[in-house]
Amino acid sequence: MAPRKAPDSTRRSDRSRRAIYDAALALVGEEGYTRTTIEGIAARAGVGKQTIYRWWPSKAAVLMEAFLDLAARQAAEAAEAAGEGAAEAGGDGIPDTGDLAADLKAVLRATVDELNDPAAAAPTRALAAEGIVDPALGAQFVEKLLDPQIQLYVTRLRAAQDAGEVRADIDPRTALELLIAPLTHRWLLRTLPLTHAYADEVVDYALRGLSPRT
Known part of the structure; x- marks a missing residue:
């Protein structure tokens, strides 16, 4: 009789972790952050709440x-969909086709799609709001979610400076706020539609102020 294989605890843990991720995101979308609880996440995921407490200190950490994890999966799917074009553009960075306006419009349009995606919108709002009252979570939100994205804009704008597409005296860190802040403002207020056309307009308005002076 062949010996029975022991269960793969790593695979089981991965399945449980994935179920917890999905449950947390779903509940925040359905119930809001305040009404989402560790107990609710555990019940939706089909795990014991002690499993969650063993891996995370709080629901905010979950x-x-x-x-x-969701952001990483979305980035991987986008890269796969882009195929060779993504590879030529430099992997996970902002495309550098030599046309700064076109590259920025492509990225801001993708940002609009992400902000309008209900699966991402609810947890993003929840984390941003909770980060205001929880400084430690807010710092983590900035470090892990915002800063990596901001650095992509800085890198692309510096390349544009080197190519003479953008004034040499601008600060890329300040300049990128002309691009992403309007989208965030409109998304937070929810009073006007967040569209691709608006993203294109933001790029056009920003670049007119960033173009080299003649």
């Missing part, structure tokens, strides 16, 4: 990790 949601943070779940959202980071």
Whole structure:
């Protein structure tokens, strides 16, 4: 009789972790952050609440990790969909086709799609709001979610400076806020539609102020 294989605890843990991620994101979308609880996440995921407490110190930590995982999966799917074009553009960075306006419009349009995606919108709002009252979570939100994205803009704008597409005296860190802040503002207020056309307009308005002076 062949010996029975022991269960693969790593695979079981991965399945449980994935179920917890999915449950946390779903509940925040359905119930809101305040009404989402560790107990609710555990019940939706089909795990014991002690499993969650063993891996995370709080529901905010669960949601943070779940959202980071979601962002990584979305980035991987986008890269796969882009195929060779993504590879030529430099992997996970902002495309550098030599046309700064076109590259920024492509990225901001993708950002609009992400912000309008209900699966990502609810946890993003929840983390941003909770980060205001929880400084430690807010710092983690900035470090793990915002800063990596901001650095992509800085890198692309510096390349544009080297190519003479953008004034040499601008600060890329300040300049990128002309691009991403309007989208975030409109998304937070929810009073006007967040569209591709608006993203294109933001790029056009920003670049007119960033173009080299003649």
